Amino acid sequence: MNSYGFNAPETYQGLAVDEHLWVIGGTQLFRDDVSVATCSSDWHSVSWLDPMVIASCASKVELFSTDGDRIEIFSALPEGRLIKSGRIKNDGRLLLQFTQNQYLLDVDSFEVTAVSGYEMILPQWQSVPAPMTQSLQSQFRVQDLTWERFILDVHAGRWFGGWGWLLMDLGAIFMLTLALSGVV
Known part of the structure; x- marks a missing residue:
């Protein structure tokens, strides 16, 4: 991959959920060291909304069970590029942050409601252990190379x-x- 100019991410960020580490690294999302999803752009957000794990990139939001099974993909975003997503402070709902607007996403019905002034809880990222980082880098995949x-x-x-x-x-x-x- 290096000869094509594709390099595995140097750093990975993890979110601990039920004794497992949900890790984002570039365009790949992992549960521990098993790849569970890819995106055409980098993953930027992972949140835990009991009993689900929500991951988002610029073009979609994916819902997973805590076991790593994909529940749903939501790609009908109200605006073009999602900047981040996360839980609302003192609430269990999901907030989608775009360049200028905020939206609430009901994860049960996929209804999107425009809102403003909500504060998002950002995840407490954990460092990924070195052995897991090496394992993740060995699994690095590129979607552009066929x-x-x-x-x-x-x-x-x-x-x-x-x-x-x-x-x-x-x-x-x-x-x-x-x-x-x-x-x-």
Whole structure:
């Protein structure tokens, strides 16, 4: 992945829920060291609304059981880019924060109500232990890199640098020469 410019996140943030650590790292969401969801943009919020864990990125909000099972995906956001989400102070409801507006999301009916002036409880992030960080980095995945692109890059010789195309062409000419000469 490094040759394509994709690097695993250096730091991970975790939220402890029922003796498990919900970890966000770039575009991946983990429960302990098991990947449970991905997003096209970085995850920025994880909240615990008993009995659910709510995770959000810029384009969606996902609801999970505390066991790590996905309950629902809410992607019909009232505005374009979600900045953060979290519980309301002294309340158990979910607040969605956009650039200028706030909305309450009812996690049972998925009704969205415009509000203002609510204070959000931000999660108390915990540091992720070093062994778990290494495990998470080894599981790093990229959505933009497809098998088709990888095979085309190998076939075109891009892995051999700027002269890779010439090396691949010379190899093809050599094999063609062997085939026509009857050696192979």
